[in-house]
Structures are given as C-alpha cells and as structure tokens.
Amino acid sequence: MKVVVTGAAGFIGSHLVERILSDGHEVVGIDGFTDYYARAAKERNVGQARTHSRFRFESLDLSQDDLSSALDGAEAVYHLAGRPGVRAAPMQFDHYLRENVIATHHLLDAVKDMKLKSFVYGGSASVYGDAEVFPTAETTAPAPLSQYGVTKLAGEHLAYVYWKNYRMPVVRLRYFSVYGPRMRPDLMLAKAMQAMYDGRVFDVYGDGEQTRDFTYVTDAVDVTVRAAQRGSPGDLYNVGGGSGVSVNQALDVLTEVAGMQLTRRHVDRQPFDHRRAGASITRARMQLGWEPGTSLREGLERQWHWFLEAQEQKASKA
Numbered sequence: 001m002k003v004v005v006t007g008a009a010g011f012i013g014s015h016l017v018e019r020i021l022s023d024g025h026e027v028v029g030i031d032g033f034t035d036y037y038a039r040a041a042k043e044r045n046v047g048q049a050r051t052h053s054r055f056r057f058e059s060l061d062l063s064q065d066d067l068s069s070a071l072d073g074a075e076a077v078y079h080l081a082g083r084p085g086v087r088a089a090p091m092q093f094d095h096y097l098r099e100n101v102i103a104t105h106h107l108l109d110a111v112k113d114m115k116l117k118s119f120v121y122g123g124s125a126s127v128y129g130d131a132e133v134f135p136t137a138e139t140t141a142p143a144p145l146s147q148y149g150v151t152k153l154a155g156e157h158l159a160y161v162y163w164k165n166y167r168m169p170v171v172r173l174r175y176f177s178v179y180g181p182r183m184r185p186d187l188m189l190a191k192a193m194q195a196m197y198d199g200r201v202f203d204v205y206g207d208g209e210q211t212r213d214f215t216y217v218t219d220a221v222d223v224t225v226r227a228a229q230r231g232s233p234g235d236l237y238n239v240g241g242g243s244g245v246s247v248n249q250a251l252d253v254l255t256e257v258a259g260m261q262l263t264r265r266h267v268d269r270q271p272f273d274h275r276r277a278g279a280s281i282t283r284a285r286m287q288l289g290w291e292p293g294t295s296l297r298e299g300l301e302r303q304w305h306w307f308l309e310a311q312e313q314k315a316s317k318a
C-alpha cells in the first residue's frame with residue numbers, strides 16, 4: 001500500500017515513517033523544513049528512511065504547493081506536519097495559522113476525492129487546556145489555553161468537516177507530551193538533557209508540580225498506525241502514555257537514568273502552561289487494542305542513550 005506521511009522529517013513523523021516502512025509499505029514523506037528548529041536536525045531524523053528503497057521524500061510546503069504528485073495513488077495519509085509549541089505562538093501566530101490551519105485545509109482539500117482508506121490527523125492534548133476532569137476523556141469540552149491549542153483545535157475541526165461532508169475516513173488523535181529519541185529541542189526533557197550535559201543551570205517553570213502525561217514515541221506511533229487500521233471514522237482518540245507525573249518527578253527520573261546532577265532553578269510560571277494533564281485512554285484501549293508499553297524510566301534511558309550518541313557525533317564533526 002502507498003502511504004503518505006506529512007511532517008516526515010519531524011520528531012514523531014520520522015519514527016512513524018520508519019514503522020510504516022518496516023510494516024512493508026511504500027511511503028512518501030512530505031516535509032517543508034520549516035524554521036521552528038534546525039533543518040540539520042530534521043535531515044538527521046529522516047536520514048535512515050532516505051536510504052530505504054520504498055521511501056520517497058518530497059520537500060513541499062503543504063500550505064501552498066501542488067501536492068498532486070506526492071499524493072498520487074496514496075491509500076492512507078497521516079498528517080503530522082504542523083507548528084508545535086505553546087510559547088512562540090503569541091509572537092508568531094501567522095506561522096501557526098499557516099502551518100496548523102491553512103496547511104491542514106489545503107491537504108484535506110487535495111485528498112477529499114481520493115477514496116482513501118484512512119486519514120489520520122495528529123492533534124494535541126493542548127486543546128483541553130486546564131480540564132476539569134482527570135483523567136480527561138475525549139468527551140470533555142475543549143478549552144485551549146494557548147494560541148497553539150486554538151490552531152490545533154481548528155485543524156481537528158477541519159478534519160471533522162471533511163468526514164462529515166465528504167465522508168473521508170478521518171480519525172483524529174490528541175497526543176500528550178511525546179518524548180524519546182529525536183525529541184524536538186524546544187521541549188522540556190530535551191532542554192534538561194542539554195543543560196545537564198553542558199553543566200548549566202536548568203530553569204523549571206513555576207514550582208515544577210505541574211503534571212504531564214509523558215508518552216514514549218514508539219507507543220505514540222503504534223497507536224497512530226492502529227488508528228488508521230481500526231479507528232472509527234469521525235472519532236477522536238487520546239494518546240497518553242500513562243506516566244502522569246510532575247515535572248519535578250520526571251527530572252528526578254532523568255537524573256537517575258543519566259547518573260548526573262542537574263541544578264534546577266525555579267522561575268516564574270509561564271503563561272499558557274496548563275497545571276495538570278492526564279489522558280483517559282479507555283477509548284484507544286477498547287477500540288484500537290492499544291496499550292502504551294514503555295515506562296518513563298525505560299523511555300528516558302533510550303532517549304538519554306540517543307542524546308549521548310548525538311553529542312558524540314556533534315563533537316567529532318567540530
């Protein structure tokens with residue numbers, strides 16, 4: 001089967017590409033190398049896939065380029081391209097609109113008559129904001145606290161519009177704090193690793209008692225593939241790894257795994273940060289047969305190992 005993955009050079013997308021290739025499919029990976037973080041990191045992410053004979057890479061901007069050749073003959077589309085991150089969104093809202101909303105609309109419109117078997121939208125738990133109920137189920141009314149969350153919710157609703165009006169087999173996911181090798185450099189655990197390695201002080205926002213539902217990347221990829229295979233069209237699924245811990249606890253596990261000290265300094269709580277996050281994954285368990293299998297300790301061990309290798313490669317090139 002021919003499968004298209006958008007955001008193929010990104011953190012989650014590059015893992016997804018490798019999984020679909022290992023399942024025996026042909027993959028076209030689309031990525032526009034947006035400038036949210038270094039292109040070199042994205043090139044490394046997709047490097048392994050590029051050596052595969054069943055992989056083709058298309059450098060395209062989903063918000064404006066002609067997508068017909070990349071999409072031709074595809075039976076499944078996974079849409080993971082987007083502009084992530086809550087903190088930059090107020091200053092760069094035009095980028096967030098273009099990459100999360102306009103790009104999603106352009107892609108949906110390009111595939112609407114293609115008779116796809118599945119279209120998976122990679123959404124975000126940020127749509128919940130500070131939810132009143134924990135663990136939070138998909139039936140909870142969304143109330144994003146950030147401009148980023150608003151644009152991810154808009155993309156999610158657009159996907160729903162194409163399911164309702166064009167009967168596209170759309171399944172939507174809400175990822176909770178995905179981590180693991182190739183993690184985006186702007187994310188908390190990636191920044192903490194770098195600070196620890198460099199011997200720098202690490203700023204923890206607020207008291208560090210805010211909780212997150214950390215989800216290991218290959219678990220997230222597994223449920224993404226299951227969503228395409230078994231997801232109920234029009235439906236939404238939370239993707240949470242079950243390790244609902246505070247930022248302080250996650251940093252404790254990280255320092256134990258690394259066997260290094262991390263000097264922490266508590267700074268002001270950031271606007272747009274939600275206090276608690278915890279996914280109810282009953283729906284994904286029941287309908288998709290998914291069980292996140294990686295503990296936070298195991299996942300951080302793998303990410304730390306990858307991080308050290310990446311540092312060594314950097315040093316050998318310097």
Ligand SMILES: NC(=O)c1ccc[n+]([C@@H]2O[C@H](COP(=O)([O-])OP(=O)(O)OC[C@H]3O[C@@H](n4cnc5c(N)ncnc54)[C@H](O)[C@@H]3O)[C@@H](O)[C@H]2O)c1
Pocket residue numbers: 006007008009010011012013030031032033034035036042060061062063079080081082083084085098099103122123124125126152174175176177178179184
């Ligand atoms: N990482 C997480 O914890 C997390 C949590 C919730 C939701 N998500 C969502 O999952 C998806 C993947 O996240 P990630 O962490 O891998 O981010 P990422 O930034 O590493 O990957 C996104 C990729 O999309 C590409 N892209 C962006 N706009 C594009 C466009 N217009 N045309 C072509 N390519 C474009 C970027 O170049 C990038 O490589 C995003 O949609 C994000 O909103 C991620």
